[in-house]
Amino acid sequence: LNAQRNNAQYVNPFIGTGGHGHTYPGATTPFGMVQLSPDTRIDGSWDGCSGYHYSDSILYGFSHTHLSGTGVSDYGDIMLMPTLGAPKYLSNEYASTFDHQNEKASAGYYSVKINNGVSADFTTTTRVGMHRYLFPKGNTSNLLLDMTHRDECTEALIEIISPTKVRGYRRSKAWANNQYIAFVMEFSQPIMSYAVWDKGEIKTTGNKFTNTDARINFVFNTNETSALLVKVALSPVSPEGAERNMDAELPHWDFDKVKLEAEAAWNKELSKIEISTSNQDQLTIFYTALYHCFTNPNNATDVDGQYRGMDQKIHNAEGYTHYSVFSLWDTFRALHPLYTLIDRKRTNDFIQSFLSMYQQGGRLPVWELASNETDCMIGYHSVSVITDAAIKGIDNFDMKLALAGMIKSANWNHLGLPAYNAHGVITIDDDHESVSKTLEYAYDDWCISQFAGQVGDMDAVETFTKRSLFYRNAFDPSTGFMRPKKNGGWLSPFQPNEVNNHYTEANSWQYSFFVPHDLNGHIQLLGGPEAYEQKLDELFTTTTETSGREQVDITGLIGQYAHGNEPSHHMAYLYNYVGKSNKTQRMIRKILSELYHAAPDGLSGNEDCGQMSAWYVLSSLGIYQVCPGKPEFVIGSPLFEKSIIRYENGRQLQITANNNDEKNVYIQSAVLNDTPLSSLAISYDDLLGGGELHFEMTDIPSADAFESVIPTSVEGKPFVISPAIEGGNKSFEASVTVVLTGCRGCKTYYTLDGSEPTTNSIQYDGAFQLFKTITIRAINIDDAGNKSYSSSATFYKVPNDWSIEIAAKYLPMYSAGGDGALLDGIRGNENWRKGDWQGYPKQDFEAVIDLKRMTAVSEVGAGFLQDTRAWIIFPTKVIFEFSSDGKNWKPLATIDNTIEAADYTIQTKDFSKVIKKQKARYIKVKAQNFGKLPEWHQGCPFDGYAYVFVDELWVK
Numbered sequence: 001l002n003a004q005r006n007n008a009q010y011v012n013p014f015i016g017t018g019g020h021g022h023t024y025p026g027a028t029t030p031f032g033m034v035q036l037s038p039d040t041r042i043d044g045s046w047d048g049c050s051g052y053h054y055s056d057s058i059l060y061g062f063s064h065t066h067l068s069g070t071g072v073s074d075y076g077d078i079m080l081m082p083t084l085g086a087p088k089y090l091s092n093e094y095a096s097t098f099d100h101q102n103e104k105a106s107a108g109y110y111s112v113k114i115n116n117g118v119s120a121d122f123t124t125t126t127r128v129g130m131h132r133y134l135f136p137k138g139n140t141s142n143l144l145l146d147m148t149h150r151d152e153c154t155e156a157l158i159e160i161i162s163p164t165k166v167r168g169y170r171r172s173k174a175w176a177n178n179q180y181i182a183f184v185m186e187f188s189q190p191i192m193s194y195a196v197w198d199k200g201e202i203k204t205t206g207n208k209f210t211n212t213d214a215r216i217n218f219v220f221n222t223n224e225t226s227a228l229l230v231k232v233a234l235s236p237v238s239p240e241g242a243e244r245n246m247d248a249e250l251p252h253w254d255f256d257k258v259k260l261e262a263e264a265a266w267n268k269e270l271s272k273i274e275i276s277t278s279n280q281d282q283l284t285i286f287y288t289a290l291y292h293c294f295t296n297p298n299n300a301t302d303v304d305g306q307y308r309g310m311d312q313k314i315h316n317a318e319g320y321t322h323y324s325v326f327s328l329w330d331t332f333r334a335l336h337p338l339y340t341l342i343d344r345k346r347t348n349d350f351i352q353s354f355l356s357m358y359q360q361g362g363r364l365p366v367w368e369l370a371s372n373e374t375d376c377m378i379g380y381h382s383v384s385v386i387t388d389a390a391i392k393g394i395d396n397f398d399m400k401l402a403l404a405g406m407i408k409s410a411n412w413n414h415l416g417l418p419a420y421n422a423h424g425v426i427t428i429d430d431d432h433e434s435v436s437k438t439l440e441y442a443y444d445d446w447c448i449s450q451f452a453g454q455v456g457d458m459d460a461v462e463t464f465t466k467r468s469l470f471y472r473n474a475f476d477p478s479t480g481f482m483r484p485k486k487n488g489g490w491l492s493p494f495q496p497n498e499v500n501n502h503y504t505e506a507n508s509w510q511y512s513f514f515v516p517h518d519l520n521g522h523i524q525l526l527g528g529p530e531a532y533e534q535k536l537d538e539l540f541t542t543t544t545e546t547s548g549r550e551q552v553d554i555t556g557l558i559g560q561y562a563h564g565n566e567p568s569h570h571m572a573y574l575y576n577y578v579g580k581s582n583k584t585q586r587m588i589r590k591i592l593s594e595l596y597h598a599a600p601d602g603l604s605g606n607e608d609c610g611q612m613s614a615w616y617v618l619s620s621l622g623i624y625q626v627c628p629g630k631p632e633f634v635i636g637s638p639l640f641e642k643s644i645i646r647y648e649n650g651r652q653l654q655i656t657a658n659n660n661d662e663k664n665v666y667i668q669s670a671v672l673n674d675t676p677l678s679s680l681a682i683s684y685d686d687l688l689g690g691g692e693l694h695f696e697m698t699d700i701p702s703a704d705a706f707e708s709v710i711p712t713s714v715e716g717k718p719f720v721i722s723p724a725i726e727g728g729n730k731s732f733e734a735s736v737t738v739v740l741t742g743c744r745g746c747k748t749y750y751t752l753d754g755s756e757p758t759t760n761s762i763q764y765d766g767a768f769q770l771f772k773t774i775t776i777r778a779i780n781i782d783d784a785g786n787k788s789y790s791s792s793a794t795f796y797k798v799p800n801d802w803s804i805e806i807a808a809k810y811l812p813m814y815s816a817g818g819d820g821a822l823l824d825g826i827r828g829n830e831n832w833r834k835g836d837w838q839g840y841p842k843q844d845f846e847a848v849i850d851l852k853r854m855t856a857v858s859e860v861g862a863g864f865l866q867d868t869r870a871w872i873i874f875p876t877k878v879i880f881e882f883s884s885d886g887k888n889w890k891p892l893a894t895i896d897n898t899i900e901a902a903d904y905t906i907q908t909k910d911f912s913k914v915i916k917k918q919k920a921r922y923i924k925v926k927a928q929n930f931g932k933l934p935e936w937h938q939g940c941p942f943d944g945y946a947y948v949f950v951d952e953l954w955v956k
Contacts, residue, residue: 069607
């Protein structure tokens with residue numbers, strides 16, 4: 001790749017370790033199996049996901065696997081901690097303080113002088129971590145191996161092979177439910193003695209230990225040679241595999257050689273893009289961002305080609321390298337498009353990995369980690385990565401197998417997909433995060449339609465083209481937002497800035513522009529280019545305040561644009577599609593300059609396995625792919641005077657920006673290889689062809705000098721939007737008025753018996769009333785006879801005239817529809833995120849039911865829910881009292897909870913009791929909140945308190 005500049009010198013691995021970046025500062029190689037890094041947190045707290053946070057001053061040790069920028073905690077395997085003096089086995093005993101002034105980190109290297117007196121530094125090969133410890137003389141020098149570190153250890157082996165070699169494995173459970181990692185560990189000098197902790201008992205004999213709480217302390221004589229070197233090879237296959245990895249990659253003990261080779265490996269990758277700028281902070285930010293793009297996915301293949309599959313069996317990767325850690329909900333947006341430019345070979349290996357996962361696990365990966373499907377996040381975005389690669393000519397894989405995997409994944413029986421396929425939209429009644437799932441499934445389905453066209457399966461093209469337009473059933477024309485539907489109609493009240501369980505880590509503002517595959521259709525839904533522009537303006541200028549639940553992912557706010565989380569990442573580029581590229585250019589520069597910094601808190605949100613950094617890399621070059629799957633990059637505003645992208649085919653693209661500085665953010669003209677650009681879109685093939693892309697920059701946001709980028713659009717049969725059935729809450733007392741919404745040029749037909757409507761059904765001609773429990777189904781039919789999917793709603797007549805007065809205060813987003821929801825006879829199930837439960841934080845629940853008349857009562861009851869991970873815990877007890885006047889109360893029943901708070905099963909429980917008939921008019925129900933979360937709960941560090949979730953109350 002030509003003469004290499006030392007770009008590794010600009011990498012600062014501490015960027016992202018503060019704030020909410022969730023990165024780690026330790027040593028690794030590009031896409032390496034080993035991430036050898038310090039651990040300052042042993043819990044699964046939000047800002048401890050990588051094991052390290054810059055605000056900490058306590059060090060627990062150094063482990064060999066870490067995640068970069070995720071929002072869930074895992075890894076931290078095979079942890080070693082150097083100590084002095086008497087052996088210590090518990091984390092609060094062997095931990096030591098440290099100071100950041102005694103830390104150093106660079107690409108492939110990390111060092112720290114611990115306040116216990118030991119100095120340590122680390123480097124790695126792809127599969128082997130190398131440690132160098134310098135112990136002060138005159139002390140007992142220890143090295144502790146703690147197999148219980150961080151995750152729950154479910155199976156373990158430590159086997160002492162010789163005085164200088166130990167091997168074993170660890171199986172653990174955390175985010176990945178069944179993670180296996182094997183290791184072999186070699187020491188540069190013999191062990192003098194060792195002792196193993198086993199459930200509090202210290203053992204000093206034996207050479208094979210299988211206890212899952214094993215912590216083994218090795219003692220070394222460092223008085224003559226104060227430095228102790230340690231090599232640790234990993235394998236996802238077996239200890240024998242780890243030994244082969246060690247033999248192949250690190251047969252020697254030359255630490256400095258390994259460090260230089262790691263740096264050289266980084267320079268090889270970092271030289272793929274070379275930027276020129278006099279701004280040293282920009283050099284640091286850019287090359288650290290590019291560094292983060294190369295830290296994962298991670299090599300999960302032993303040197304002999306073996307790897308552990310999704311079926312937990314051992315397979316051989318023939319002709320490719322198998323990878324793990326695919327944060328696809330994040331990375332399909334910018335990271336994988338970046339790889340298609342500078343890492344085509346590895347992109348093909350990623351896809352081969354996907355297909356192996358499909359063959360072994362039954363579907364394509366969603367969020368794969370350590371050969372486990374976590375099912376974290378939504379969509380099936382591996383189809384985006386595959387389609388985008390194939391349409392760019394990266395297609396050295398079985399295309400028919402890939403299409404079969406796509407179709408199977410898109411028809412999986414989970415996460416709202418059955419309702420999506422059957423009704424053309426996901427509603428609140430079907431599943432939580434219904435709006436986000438509908439939108440992301442629609443985009444993924446467009447990707448499948450594009451890929452099916454390449455394979456030649458025209459039936460699949462037609463099916464998935466139609467499905468790609470399902471997003472339109474989530475669009476509310478009266479507000480211009482993507483809005484949740486409940487019981488056939490739009491959820492009300494509705495606030496676009498409310499963060500709730502109908503969107504994924506976001507609100508309606510942050511999802512209403514996610515239609516990358518049909519921008520033309522979305523623009524028309526909003527009323528045309530001018531209305532679309534105004535909506536974008538409002539997005540970036542409205543208040544930054546959000547309502548609803550606290551969502552730690554929503555950061556980096558400009559108006560309601562949230563750069564700290566992925567759904568917003570393409571939005572600043574959308575002005576390009578309505579002829580307002582100057583607004584894109586201004587906003588891109590604002591984000592680049594204000595939301596990235598050369599400091600530990602230099603990221604505005606989670607790194608998310610490279611996505612946050614990939615956005616910076618592409619945007620600072622002046623290009624971005626708004627719609628992966630359409631091989632076209634749009635232009636933003638280049639940050640640097642000169643950039644060079646070096647491709648694997650030997651070509652290179654030079655990007656120059658004349659008169660470029662912090663004021664001159666607007667593009668006056670653009671020329672690609674002597675041809676002026678009339679559109680701010682460049683095909684992938686033109687970029688890959690190389691040459692020079694030249695910009696003239698100015699500080700004048702003049703009338704747009706370029707035609708609008710041709711929007712993406714979906715071509716196919718006309719799509720008719722489904723009607724909304726508006727009638728308020730599901731339940732009513734005497735009657736309910738129902739209104740159906742049609743569409744322009746359509747007629748609406750409905751039934752009142754739950755059957756599928758046809759043109760022979762009742763034609764809607766105005767609002768009507770219901771007086772009993774009824775299920776309505778309705779369709780729209782356009783003038784050409786094209787039908788929509790049917791909408792359905794069931795309205796329940798309340799079986800009594802009781803009323804309720806609630807003394808406690810539920811959160812608006814957990815209202816279940818209001819006070820009456822507790823008496824409507826409609827029960828919530830285990831999926832509380834759909835909104836059928838009332839939630840009460842930090843308080844006891846108390847309510848009084850008025851039966852309206854003296855009534856003989858034979859049973860009382862109340863339903864509650866527990867999801868401990870979500871802070872929802874059963875009440876400790878439920879008390880029922882009765883009264884004839886609502887003032888004087890007598891005990892009726894007390895029911896104690898019998899389910900432990902530590903039971904993480906999501907479950908419901910009825911607290912009910914049959915009683916000897918007792919006449920009463922009023923029934924009081926009191927549920928005692930569990931209170932402050934215990935120390936073992938992940939919410940404890942946040943001073944968290946439990947919620948009471950209740951639905952329903954009944955009296956017989």
